[in-house]
Amino acid sequence: xxxxxxxIVLLMLGSLILLATSFIFVFGxxxxxxxxxxxxxxAKTDLATCMEIINVSIPGQWQxxxxxxxxxxxxxxxxxxxxxxxxxxxxxxxxxxxxxxxxATTVRGVNGERAIGTKVxxxxxxxxxxxxxxxxxxxxxxxQLFQTAYEPIRDNQGDIIGIFYVGISKSYTQSFVVNSxxxxxxxxxxxxxxxxxxxxxxxxxxxxxxxxxITLGTRDVATGHATEKVNVTGSKEIGDLAAAFNQMVERLxxxxxxxxxxxxxxxxxxxxxxxxxxxxSDDSLxxxxxxxxxxxxxxxxxxxxxxxxxxxPKGLNVVTLKQILAFLLETPEHVSAEKVAEGxxxxxxxxxxxxxxLEMCGVLATELKYGTVGRPVKLFYPxxx
Numbered sequence: 001x002x003x004x005x006x007x008i009v010l011l012m013l014g015s016l017i018l019l020a021t022s023f024i025f026v027f028g029x030x031x032x033x034x035x036x037x038x039x040x041x042x043a044k045t046d047l048a049t050c051m052e053i054i055n056v057s058i059p060g061q062w063q064x065x066x067x068x069x070x071x072x073x074x075x076x077x078x079x080x081x082x083x084x085x086x087x088x089x090x091x092x093x094x095x096x097x098x099x100x101x102x103x104a105t106t107v108r109g110v111n112g113e114r115a116i117g118t119k120v121x122x123x124x125x126x127x128x129x130x131x132x133x134x135x136x137x138x139x140x141x142x143x144q145l146f147q148t149a150y151e152p153i154r155d156n157q158g159d160i161i162g163i164f165y166v167g168i169s170k171s172y173t174q175s176f177v178v179n180s181x182x183x184x185x186x187x188x189x190x191x192x193x194x195x196x197x198x199x200x201x202x203x204x205x206x207x208x209x210x211x212x213x214i215t216l217g218t219r220d221v222a223t224g225h226a227t228e229k230v231n232v233t234g235s236k237e238i239g240d241l242a243a244a245f246n247q248m249v250e251r252l253x254x255x256x257x258x259x260x261x262x263x264x265x266x267x268x269x270x271x272x273x274x275x276x277x278x279x280x281s282d283d284s285l286x287x288x289x290x291x292x293x294x295x296x297x298x299x300x301x302x303x304x305x306x307x308x309x310x311x312x313p314k315g316l317n318v319v320t321l322k323q324i325l326a327f328l329l330e331t332p333e334h335v336s337a338e339k340v341a342e343g344x345x346x347x348x349x350x351x352x353x354x355x356x357x358l359e360m361c362g363v364l365a366t367e368l369k370y371g372t373v374g375r376p377v378k379l380f381y382p383x384x385x
Contacts (some may be wrong), residue, residue, distance in 0.1 A: 008203055016192050027184060031177045039147035039168045040136050046090040046166045047134075047149040053086065054164075061156040069098045069153075069162055077103040078116065090166065093146065095151075097163035100125050107167075108143055115142045120150075121164060128152050128163050139172070145170040210238045214245050253315070313357060320346070324354045325363070325382070334367060334379035355380050 026072065060072015068077040076096055083094040087106045095105035100120045109115045120128075127135040128150045135150040146167035153162035210232035232242045312318065327343045328335070335343075341351040358364045358380075366381050368376040 003376075008207070012196065012199060012203075016196065020188055020192060023188070024181060024185060026178060030179050031180050035177050036138075036147060038337070039278060040149075043092065043147055043149035043166055043168055044136055046092050047151055047164070050086045050090065050094065050166060051151065051164060053089075054082070058082075062153050062161060063155050064161055067098075069096060069103050079104055080106075080114070086166075092166040092168055093141070095163075095165040095167075097165065099162060100129060103162075109142050114120070120165075121286055124148075124150050129160055132160055139167070141167055151343060207238065208281070210242065214242060217245060217249070253317075313353075316354060320344075321351075321354055321358075325358065328364070328380065328382050334369075334381040336369075336377050336379055340380070 022231075054071065058071045058074050059072075060074070060098060063070050067074060070076060083096065083104050083106050086092075086094045093105070093107045095102050095107055097103060097120060098146050100116050102115055103249045105114055105116060107115045107118075109118070119125075121140050124135050124139055129152065132152050134152075135148065137148065138145055139148040139150075141148065146169055148165060148167040151164045152160045153164055155161050213232050232238065276295060313319070323344050324340060324346075331343070337348055337352045337355055340355065341348040344351065355364065359366060363382060367379050367381075369379050370376045
């Protein structure tokens, strides 16, 4: 089963990828629509600009002479200078039609030659030549799609004798959209990485680490080890969980203290009862009472000499401390932490904390017992002086 950290990372990455993909798709569709509209507006503007340039540079009316197109006295048919100049100014393809046939154009066919003599599409012919209207929109120009603008050419009688055309290749709009998406993707990738890093640091600090601390504390409690209260910072839910955990630790500590007191009283009562039942003679009784008094007095001596009850570390209590010290005084041989834990009915980790504290206070001394294999065992014994 994946950890919560991995699940959050996968969820975050999946959400960001889905969001980025959706955004790019929607933005691409939006940019495509806007690019088409911009191309149409440009074509319409270029159409008017180019026609104005023609009227200013070549005065006179449009007319047909000997089956060719003229502007005033200037021959237009088969002349490339005019359309090439307009194409350089606008970046568009430019064509002059005589009727529905190209007579001067920058449009080239599949063979790379100018498409002189080719026909305009039927849709454009219907709109411009028959209806006398300007055509704006996508059109098939010699097998390629362009965003186009067509305007009728009229003679001095007002009759339509040809068409003036400018067009923007659809590949231009596509390249515009693609380049925009590439720039957007690079920018979006950078922002996404920043969001991922910031989100990861936030989750790590506010969720993962606090939960890890609470988990370690819970594991210690579950395995019978004494633990301290956790102090974590996080969201309200994490804070509530930490508060509940600290309440549990405090309650368990109180229960342990109460059980320790009961155990000590029970053992002491049992020892006294056994002494009453077994008492073989007055001399024996005096010896046992003397020994018990000796242990109790020794405990008091240790407490006064080493001040073992003053400023106990957090998690240690006086009752348990006396219980462990009494066991050590009653045991003639040097013992390990495991042996003390068995004798006082407490966990080894808990007992080890008390033993380390007594050793630090100078109450206990230690020695290492080496076996044939494994690590040496640390043995404890009280300093009797």
